[in-house]
Amino acid sequence: MTLHRPSCFISTGSVLIDLPLHVTRIPAPGGAITGTSSGPAVGGGYTVVSAVARQGLPAALAATLGTGPNSALVRQAMRLDHVELLVEELVGDIGTCTTLIEPSGRRTFVTTEGVEAEPQREDLERIDLMAGDWVYATGYDLAHPTSCPVLVEWLLSMPSEAGFVMDLGPVQPDISDAILMPLLRRCTLLTGNDLEMTRLASRLGGPDALRRACPEALVVRRTGFRGCVLWPSDGGSIEVPGFVRTVVDTTGAGDTHTGVLVVGLMDGLEPMMAARRANAAAAEAVARMGPAQAPRREEIDALLALA
Numbered sequence: 001m002t003l004h005r006p007s008c009f010i011s012t013g014s015v016l017i018d019l020p021l022h023v024t025r026i027p028a029p030g031g032a033i034t035g036t037s038s039g040p041a042v043g044g045g046y047t048v049v050s051a052v053a054r055q056g057l058p059a060a061l062a063a064t065l066g067t068g069p070n071s072a073l074v075r076q077a078m079r080l081d082h083v084e085l086l087v088e089e090l091v092g093d094i095g096t097c098t099t100l101i102e103p104s105g106r107r108t109f110v111t112t113e114g115v116e117a118e119p120q121r122e123d124l125e126r127i128d129l130m131a132g133d134w135v136y137a138t139g140y141d142l143a144h145p146t147s148c149p150v151l152v153e154w155l156l157s158m159p160s161e162a163g164f165v166m167d168l169g170p171v172q173p174d175i176s177d178a179i180l181m182p183l184l185r186r187c188t189l190l191t192g193n194d195l196e197m198t199r200l201a202s203r204l205g206g207p208d209a210l211r212r213a214c215p216e217a218l219v220v221r222r223t224g225f226r227g228c229v230l231w232p233s234d235g236g237s238i239e240v241p242g243f244v245r246t247v248v249d250t251t252g253a254g255d256t257h258t259g260v261l262v263v264g265l266m267d268g269l270e271p272m273m274a275a276r277r278a279n280a281a282a283a284e285a286v287a288r289m290g291p292a293q294a295p296r297r298e299e300i301d302a303l304l305a306l307a
Protein backbone atom coordinates (compact mmCIF):
# COMPACT_ATOMS: atom_id res chain seq x y z
CA MET A 1 0.00 0.00 0.00
CA THR A 2 1.33 3.49 -0.82
CA LEU A 3 0.68 5.97 1.96
CA HIS A 4 -0.09 9.51 0.93
CA ARG A 5 3.14 11.51 0.64
CA PRO A 6 4.16 14.83 -0.89
CA SER A 7 5.09 14.81 -4.58
CA CYS A 8 8.74 14.12 -5.22
CA PHE A 9 11.26 15.07 -7.92
CA ILE A 10 13.46 12.14 -8.93
CA SER A 11 16.62 12.67 -10.99
CA THR A 12 18.12 9.81 -12.98
CA GLY A 13 20.97 12.07 -14.12
CA SER A 14 24.47 10.64 -13.61
CA VAL A 15 26.41 12.39 -10.86
CA LEU A 16 30.05 13.31 -11.39
CA ILE A 17 32.69 15.03 -9.34
CA ASP A 18 33.71 18.21 -11.14
CA LEU A 19 37.36 19.29 -11.12
CA PRO A 20 37.19 22.95 -12.18
CA LEU A 21 40.25 24.54 -13.78
CA HIS A 22 40.14 28.28 -14.39
CA VAL A 23 42.05 29.17 -17.53
CA THR A 24 42.56 32.34 -19.54
CA ARG A 25 41.95 30.38 -22.75
CA ILE A 26 41.60 26.82 -24.03
CA PRO A 27 45.11 25.62 -24.94
CA ALA A 28 45.91 24.82 -28.57
CA PRO A 29 46.55 21.13 -29.29
CA GLY A 30 50.01 20.29 -27.94
CA GLY A 31 50.18 23.62 -26.08
CA ALA A 32 50.74 24.32 -22.38
CA ILE A 33 49.10 26.91 -20.14
CA THR A 34 48.72 27.50 -16.41
CA GLY A 35 45.38 27.65 -14.65
CA THR A 36 44.00 27.67 -11.12
CA SER A 37 41.86 25.01 -9.52
CA SER A 38 38.88 25.62 -7.27
CA GLY A 39 38.83 22.07 -5.92
CA PRO A 40 36.40 19.18 -6.37
CA ALA A 41 32.66 19.86 -6.39
CA VAL A 42 29.62 17.63 -6.78
CA GLY A 43 28.26 18.12 -10.30
CA GLY A 44 26.68 16.28 -13.20
CA GLY A 45 23.11 15.18 -12.44
CA TYR A 46 23.39 16.49 -8.90
CA THR A 47 22.97 20.06 -10.13
CA VAL A 48 19.30 19.60 -11.03
CA VAL A 49 18.27 17.60 -7.96
CA SER A 50 19.97 20.05 -5.59
CA ALA A 51 18.19 22.94 -7.32
CA VAL A 52 14.86 21.28 -6.52
CA ALA A 53 15.83 20.39 -2.94
CA ARG A 54 16.84 24.01 -2.27
CA GLN A 55 13.29 25.10 -3.08
CA GLY A 56 12.10 22.92 -0.17
CA LEU A 57 10.51 20.13 -2.22
CA PRO A 58 11.23 16.41 -1.69
CA ALA A 59 14.05 15.49 -4.08
CA ALA A 60 15.69 12.14 -4.71
CA LEU A 61 18.43 10.65 -6.79
CA ALA A 62 17.94 7.46 -8.81
CA ALA A 63 21.43 7.45 -10.34
CA THR A 64 24.08 5.01 -9.19
CA LEU A 65 26.80 5.94 -6.70
CA GLY A 66 29.75 3.81 -5.69
CA THR A 67 31.72 2.97 -2.59
CA GLY A 68 34.73 5.23 -3.32
CA PRO A 69 35.75 8.73 -2.19
CA ASN A 70 34.00 10.60 -5.03
CA SER A 71 30.70 8.98 -4.07
CA ALA A 72 31.35 9.86 -0.41
CA LEU A 73 31.51 13.54 -1.43
CA VAL A 74 28.11 13.16 -3.10
CA ARG A 75 26.55 11.55 -0.04
CA GLN A 76 27.87 14.42 2.09
CA ALA A 77 26.25 16.98 -0.24
CA MET A 78 23.01 14.95 -0.24
CA ARG A 79 22.87 15.09 3.57
CA LEU A 80 23.27 18.89 3.51
CA ASP A 81 20.66 19.37 0.76
CA HIS A 82 18.28 16.68 2.11
CA VAL A 83 18.36 14.65 -1.09
CA GLU A 84 17.39 10.99 -0.74
CA LEU A 85 19.14 8.12 -2.58
CA LEU A 86 16.68 5.62 -4.07
CA VAL A 87 19.11 3.04 -5.46
CA GLU A 88 21.73 0.67 -4.04
CA GLU A 89 25.39 1.69 -4.25
CA LEU A 90 27.73 -0.28 -6.54
CA VAL A 91 31.31 -1.41 -5.99
CA GLY A 92 33.63 1.17 -7.56
CA ASP A 93 33.33 4.93 -7.81
CA ILE A 94 31.66 7.59 -9.89
CA GLY A 95 33.73 9.46 -12.48
CA THR A 96 35.00 13.01 -12.75
CA CYS A 97 34.48 15.92 -15.08
CA THR A 98 37.38 18.28 -15.58
CA THR A 99 35.80 21.60 -16.43
CA LEU A 100 37.90 24.25 -18.15
CA ILE A 101 36.36 27.61 -17.30
CA GLU A 102 37.34 30.67 -19.34
CA PRO A 103 37.04 34.27 -18.03
CA SER A 104 33.75 34.65 -19.97
CA GLY A 105 32.28 31.82 -17.86
CA ARG A 106 32.19 29.46 -20.85
CA ARG A 107 33.01 25.89 -19.85
CA THR A 108 34.51 22.91 -21.65
CA PHE A 109 34.09 19.41 -20.18
CA VAL A 110 36.32 16.32 -20.20
CA THR A 111 34.67 13.36 -18.45
CA THR A 112 36.17 10.16 -17.08
CA GLU A 113 33.51 7.56 -16.50
CA GLY A 114 32.84 5.43 -13.42
CA VAL A 115 29.78 3.60 -12.12
CA GLU A 116 27.49 6.67 -12.32
CA ALA A 117 25.62 5.42 -15.39
CA GLU A 118 24.80 1.85 -14.39
CA PRO A 119 21.18 1.88 -13.24
CA GLN A 120 19.98 -1.50 -12.00
CA ARG A 121 16.60 -2.59 -13.30
CA GLU A 122 15.42 -3.93 -9.93
CA ASP A 123 16.37 -0.64 -8.18
CA LEU A 124 14.31 1.42 -10.62
CA GLU A 125 11.39 -1.01 -10.51
CA ARG A 126 11.22 -0.62 -6.71
CA ILE A 127 10.55 3.14 -7.03
CA ASP A 128 6.90 3.70 -6.23
CA LEU A 129 5.86 6.61 -8.45
CA MET A 130 2.70 8.55 -7.69
CA ALA A 131 0.66 11.10 -9.59
CA GLY A 132 2.37 14.46 -9.03
CA ASP A 133 5.90 13.03 -8.95
CA TRP A 134 8.32 14.22 -11.62
CA VAL A 135 11.15 12.20 -13.12
CA TYR A 136 14.13 13.83 -14.81
CA ALA A 137 16.42 12.30 -17.42
CA THR A 138 19.16 13.83 -19.50
CA GLY A 139 20.54 13.23 -22.99
CA TYR A 140 23.87 12.18 -21.48
CA ASP A 141 22.33 9.08 -19.90
CA LEU A 142 19.85 8.45 -22.69
CA ALA A 143 22.73 8.09 -25.14
CA HIS A 144 24.98 6.20 -22.74
CA PRO A 145 25.55 2.56 -23.75
CA THR A 146 25.30 1.22 -20.18
CA SER A 147 22.48 3.27 -18.70
CA CYS A 148 20.36 3.71 -21.78
CA PRO A 149 18.42 0.45 -22.29
CA VAL A 150 17.46 -0.02 -18.62
CA LEU A 151 16.63 3.63 -18.10
CA VAL A 152 14.59 4.04 -21.27
CA GLU A 153 12.54 0.92 -20.54
CA TRP A 154 11.76 2.19 -17.05
CA LEU A 155 10.96 5.74 -18.20
CA LEU A 156 8.52 4.44 -20.80
CA SER A 157 6.80 2.23 -18.21
CA MET A 158 6.15 5.09 -15.76
CA PRO A 159 2.53 5.74 -14.84
CA SER A 160 1.12 8.43 -17.11
CA GLU A 161 0.19 10.59 -14.09
CA ALA A 162 3.88 11.15 -13.27
CA GLY A 163 5.56 14.12 -14.95
CA PHE A 164 8.55 13.45 -17.15
CA VAL A 165 11.14 16.10 -17.91
CA MET A 166 13.80 15.35 -20.48
CA ASP A 167 16.75 17.66 -20.90
CA LEU A 168 18.37 17.26 -24.29
CA GLY A 169 21.94 17.67 -23.04
CA PRO A 170 25.03 17.83 -25.19
CA VAL A 171 24.90 14.31 -26.65
CA GLN A 172 21.40 14.31 -28.07
CA PRO A 173 22.62 13.56 -31.64
CA ASP A 174 23.83 10.17 -30.35
CA ILE A 175 20.34 9.01 -29.32
CA SER A 176 18.75 6.71 -31.89
CA ASP A 177 15.29 7.50 -33.30
CA ALA A 178 13.95 4.27 -31.77
CA ILE A 179 14.73 5.67 -28.33
CA LEU A 180 14.24 9.38 -28.93
CA MET A 181 10.78 9.35 -30.50
CA PRO A 182 8.88 7.41 -27.77
CA LEU A 183 10.61 9.50 -25.09
CA LEU A 184 9.61 12.72 -26.81
CA ARG A 185 6.01 11.47 -27.00
CA ARG A 186 6.11 10.75 -23.23
CA CYS A 187 7.53 14.17 -22.26
CA THR A 188 5.61 16.52 -20.02
CA LEU A 189 8.43 19.05 -20.27
CA LEU A 190 11.27 19.15 -22.79
CA THR A 191 14.20 21.46 -22.04
CA GLY A 192 17.39 22.36 -23.84
CA ASN A 193 19.58 25.27 -24.79
CA ASP A 194 19.48 27.12 -28.10
CA LEU A 195 21.93 24.82 -29.84
CA GLU A 196 20.35 21.60 -28.60
CA MET A 197 16.84 22.69 -29.61
CA THR A 198 18.04 23.86 -33.02
CA ARG A 199 19.77 20.52 -33.59
CA LEU A 200 16.71 18.57 -32.52
CA ALA A 201 14.37 20.63 -34.71
CA SER A 202 16.58 20.18 -37.77
CA ARG A 203 16.95 16.46 -37.07
CA LEU A 204 13.16 16.07 -36.95
CA GLY A 205 12.49 18.25 -40.01
CA GLY A 206 11.85 21.68 -38.48
CA PRO A 207 10.12 23.33 -35.51
CA ASP A 208 6.65 22.05 -36.48
CA ALA A 209 7.92 18.48 -36.60
CA LEU A 210 9.47 18.97 -33.16
CA ARG A 211 6.14 20.24 -31.85
CA ARG A 212 4.32 17.22 -33.29
CA ALA A 213 6.92 14.82 -31.84
CA CYS A 214 6.10 15.82 -28.24
CA PRO A 215 2.41 16.74 -28.43
CA GLU A 216 1.82 16.84 -24.66
CA ALA A 217 4.97 18.70 -23.66
CA LEU A 218 5.74 22.23 -22.65
CA VAL A 219 8.93 22.87 -24.64
CA VAL A 220 11.39 25.30 -23.07
CA ARG A 221 14.35 26.66 -24.97
CA ARG A 222 16.95 28.33 -22.77
CA THR A 223 18.50 31.38 -24.39
CA GLY A 224 21.26 32.23 -21.90
CA PHE A 225 21.14 35.73 -20.39
CA ARG A 226 18.13 36.51 -22.61
CA GLY A 227 16.03 34.07 -20.56
CA CYS A 228 13.95 31.41 -22.25
CA VAL A 229 11.23 30.79 -24.80
CA LEU A 230 8.18 28.72 -23.86
CA TRP A 231 6.40 26.68 -26.44
CA PRO A 232 3.17 25.42 -24.86
CA SER A 233 1.49 22.33 -26.24
CA ASP A 234 -1.56 24.34 -27.33
CA GLY A 235 0.48 26.54 -29.65
CA GLY A 236 2.25 29.89 -29.79
CA SER A 237 5.48 30.87 -28.16
CA ILE A 238 6.23 33.15 -25.24
CA GLU A 239 9.55 34.84 -24.53
CA VAL A 240 10.34 35.18 -20.85
CA PRO A 241 13.14 37.72 -20.33
CA GLY A 242 16.23 36.83 -18.32
CA PHE A 243 18.17 38.69 -15.64
CA VAL A 244 21.60 40.16 -16.25
CA ARG A 245 24.29 39.19 -13.73
CA THR A 246 28.07 39.18 -13.91
CA VAL A 247 28.95 35.79 -15.33
CA VAL A 248 31.56 33.84 -13.37
CA ASP A 249 30.88 30.22 -14.31
CA THR A 250 28.04 28.87 -16.44
CA THR A 251 28.53 25.23 -15.29
CA GLY A 252 25.19 23.74 -14.28
CA ALA A 253 23.16 26.90 -14.95
CA GLY A 254 20.88 25.08 -17.39
CA ASP A 255 20.23 22.34 -14.82
CA THR A 256 19.40 24.97 -12.20
CA HIS A 257 16.96 26.47 -14.69
CA THR A 258 15.27 23.12 -15.31
CA GLY A 259 15.08 22.22 -11.60
CA VAL A 260 13.51 25.54 -10.57
CA LEU A 261 11.16 25.45 -13.57
CA VAL A 262 9.85 22.03 -12.54
CA VAL A 263 9.39 23.21 -8.95
CA GLY A 264 7.27 26.10 -10.23
CA LEU A 265 5.11 23.66 -12.21
CA MET A 266 4.88 21.30 -9.21
CA ASP A 267 3.80 24.32 -7.12
CA GLY A 268 0.99 24.93 -9.65
CA LEU A 269 2.40 28.17 -11.10
CA GLU A 270 1.56 29.23 -14.63
CA PRO A 271 4.46 28.26 -16.95
CA MET A 272 5.40 31.93 -17.42
CA MET A 273 5.76 32.50 -13.69
CA ALA A 274 7.66 29.24 -13.25
CA ALA A 275 10.00 30.29 -16.09
CA ARG A 276 10.55 33.71 -14.52
CA ARG A 277 11.71 32.05 -11.30
CA ALA A 278 13.90 29.66 -13.31
CA ASN A 279 15.47 32.60 -15.20
CA ALA A 280 16.25 34.37 -11.92
CA ALA A 281 17.75 31.19 -10.44
CA ALA A 282 19.93 30.53 -13.50
CA ALA A 283 21.16 34.15 -13.52
CA GLU A 284 22.19 33.78 -9.89
CA ALA A 285 23.85 30.41 -10.57
CA VAL A 286 26.12 31.86 -13.29
CA ALA A 287 27.25 34.57 -10.87
CA ARG A 288 28.56 31.84 -8.52
CA MET A 289 31.56 29.58 -8.96
CA GLY A 290 31.02 25.84 -9.42
CA PRO A 291 28.22 23.45 -10.34
CA ALA A 292 25.14 22.91 -8.13
CA GLN A 293 24.91 26.61 -7.26
CA ALA A 294 21.13 27.00 -7.29
CA PRO A 295 19.82 29.70 -4.96
CA ARG A 296 17.24 28.82 -2.33
CA ARG A 297 13.55 29.70 -2.69
CA GLU A 298 13.82 32.81 -0.51
CA GLU A 299 16.87 34.02 -2.45
CA ILE A 300 14.88 33.77 -5.68
CA ASP A 301 12.01 35.68 -4.04
CA ALA A 302 14.47 38.42 -3.07
CA LEU A 303 15.92 38.60 -6.61
CA LEU A 304 12.46 38.91 -8.09
CA ALA A 305 11.45 41.57 -5.59
CA LEU A 306 14.42 43.68 -6.73
CA ALA A 307 13.72 43.22 -10.44
Ligand SMILES: OC[C@H]1O[C@H](O)[C@H](O)[C@@H]1O
Pocket residue numbers: 016017018042043044045047097109251252253255291292
Ligand atom coordinates in the same frame (compact mmCIF):
# COMPACT_ATOMS: atom_id res chain seq x y z
O1 LIG B 1 25.26 20.03 -16.29
C1 LIG B 1 26.40 20.43 -15.61
C2 LIG B 1 27.31 19.27 -15.42
O2 LIG B 1 27.59 18.67 -16.65
C3 LIG B 1 28.90 18.12 -16.65
O3 LIG B 1 28.75 16.76 -16.80
C4 LIG B 1 29.54 18.54 -15.34
O4 LIG B 1 29.65 17.47 -14.45
C5 LIG B 1 28.63 19.61 -14.81
O5 LIG B 1 28.57 19.69 -13.42
